[in-house]
């Protein structure tokens with residue numbers, strides 16, 4: 430059985446007519462940037478994420494950059510980031526001129542460990558960026574309490590976790606400003622690059638709106654040095670077609686994860702994803718850990734089963750971050766997770782037969 434790492438087919442094939450109708454609507458409107466589609470999508474996504482405001486932007490990285498910029502985080506400031514995130518979280522901090530300060534994750538969940546944050550705080554710390562990695566919500570109650578206690582901003586990186594929750598609150602609704610990504614492979618994916626900032630603060634939302642549009646409210650009058658980072662009308666219209674299906678797609682991802690949990694139980698040296706108490710997981714990725722990662726991946730490939738590594742090199746060991754002076758051993762938990770993680774096929778529409786076939790191949794290995 431050939432099982433790809435990701436197939437869009439079950440999500441996209443049934444929506445073909447609705448998506449092409451949305452395309453035609455935008456095409457015929459003769460209005461392609463910052464119009465009604467983006468406005469409506471922002472309202473609909475805010476309702477979905479249970480926040481007062483959504484501001485559509487060009488991609489997830491920009492969402493994080495604009496959030497930090499609006500909060501005034503910049504040169505001389507330190508921002509707490511996970512040691513094991515996708516590099517975009519760190520890049521956002523660097524791009525506003527601040528310094529990323531890595532904190533190790535809980536190895537069981539791969540998510541930022543709130544108990545380790547306090548030790549990394551200095552008088553220069555301005556913000557904490559929790560990343561709900563792989564789709565599991567971070568322990569936001571503790572993180573928000575710590576932020577309040579130390580007068581810090583929180584910017585959630587919600588790129589992988591639309592619809593996840595901690596203690597009943599949705600990810601992307603806790604922080605002062607939060608970023609998400611609608612990159613095609615994300616749980617809610619556009620047909621190209623797209624992202625959004627979410628917040629409950631009207632004044633901050635307004636500042637993001639100005640900053641994404643050249644720092645301008647009135648055409649050709651610029652109040653601040655802004656960006657061109659707008660969500661396209663076309664992507665807004667297409668995302669509006671997909672958004673109502675996200676809860677059902679999430680339910681299917683959770684069902685696929687439950688099947689994996691069952692079918693992979695008890696295999697020696699194979700660690701399955703753990704979910705923290707109070708957290709929900711929307712399984713953007715189903716990530717296992719094994720010391721025999723390279724051989725297992727080769728074996729899966731040989732049997733026609735896709736897999737990927739998220740991520741092979743932690744940010745502190747990337748060439749891009751050489752100047753920070755970290756070395757192998759600086760963040761041993763992140764390094765161990767990077768050396769042992771393997772993401773198995775995960776997409777809405779996968780069947781139990783697919784999962785059982787993947788599990789059989791792993792068990793045979």
Ligand SMILES: Cc1ncc(COP(=O)(O)O)c(C=O)c1O
Nearest residue numbers: 488489490515517518588610612
């Ligand atoms: C955790 C995380 N943060 C940020 C991003 C950046 O999103 P984008 O690719 O839309 O810029 C991504 C996805 O690529 C991500 O996985």
